[in-house]
Amino acid sequence: MANTQLLIIDAQNDFCDNTPEGYAPALPVPGAYQDCLRLAQLIEQAGLAIAGVIATLDTHHMIDLAHNSSWLTAEGVAPPPFSRVTAADFLAGRYRLAVTPVSPEQNDYVLNYLQQLEQMQRPFILWPPHCLIGTPGHKLNPELAQALSHWETRTCKPVTLAQKGENIWTESFSALKAVIPDPADQATQLNRALLEILAESDRLLIAGQASSHCVKETISDILQFGAAELKRKLVILTDCMSPISGFEAAVEQFFTELRAQGIRLATSAEMALELVPENNPY
Template structure:
């Protein structure tokens, strides 16, 4: 059944906002959320469903500083990239020696996938913290939508498995055979695909928006990438990854995904 316009908001959380206290601020994110909140208010009666994904982590994990030390035992700083070759050469190693086989197997599988290399990120979006919460202005806007439509926003958490990265809201980068939560979320993919238009926004265009959109295009049953709309004025890249964000948008355009702004989508829904 066609559900009209679905808004998919990727990880609109405090720790990604460019404001004091954020653990992993993305320049422009706060303004992105203000524009998205305004869009929700303006298009309130035309939005049929809203799905919000939440990056959800422990303080320790394979991409957290606590996991890693340098070869000489010193701590590994956030924003350090770690490759399987680095680990085999002794440049970096897991803090707990017994984790080495599992870590190497993970890095080999991650690199074979060709999407990402392991990055040691600052601790962010730890479950139960302020940083995990949705940015206030956006949350207030979708609360108003809920009250007007009497339909709850769907919240989807990702990232609780400490042994794999989960940029995408649909599947971990290296699925864990023993953890169904890391496998492709076929139910969510199917639900999104029932919409005639899937508008995507959130943070960051270089990572989690990118990974989620790529998986959606790859796995949606209809194979109709033309129903996906990326709201370019409601997403920004992580600093230093601007080129990757640009490559992502170009690649999606080639697959038929529309890249526009909230103003452009508003013109469409009002037509």
């Protein structure tokens, strides 16, 4: 039987547009809840053909460089979520850290960080605080969590959980590395151990949230840092991921680029039909 691995990126309550009663998601992605239901159904239908599951968890403290609540405008109020901050904004005082007092070293770090992002042609976006440690938003979508628990019971294997994002001074979209790794924090460096696990697969299914950010950057890092043969093993489950609003066109362009590279894009229903015969080990 083929070694099929499933990599689930950040399928957490704070990204779902439907959540447990009484909880308001911090950063809902339109369509994410239905994505989780389809993924849960695939795991229930074809779980015995899945040899291993890795689920990443976006994991943040309240104080975080990329949270809007960690910044102040020139008027002394928190900027709205999704504001974009440039190095010029920072130098001009249009945006400043909300830390009190701010040290010269912190200001120098932030300026250097913003300048590095601009050299990389990346925007710096301020997100609402999300996936905070210890909150319901940090947990996996409950229907998906139930399917994974059932998978563990049936296969007698644990789901591998990988947290990312705890470093408050850098962004961590990809499951493999921070945008700008912190030399003093190994957790922000390229996760070679995870790459090795992925490389051992015969087929690597990828799902999760959001297709425009964490999923996209994880796939990009796999292609950049993974073994060359890993490319032919990828299967992107297009109906088990959705983009953040406003980034739909960028995701379609990314999917077009993946197809041009020979990377397979499929639906969960297509993969279920393909995997179900593999449930029978004889």
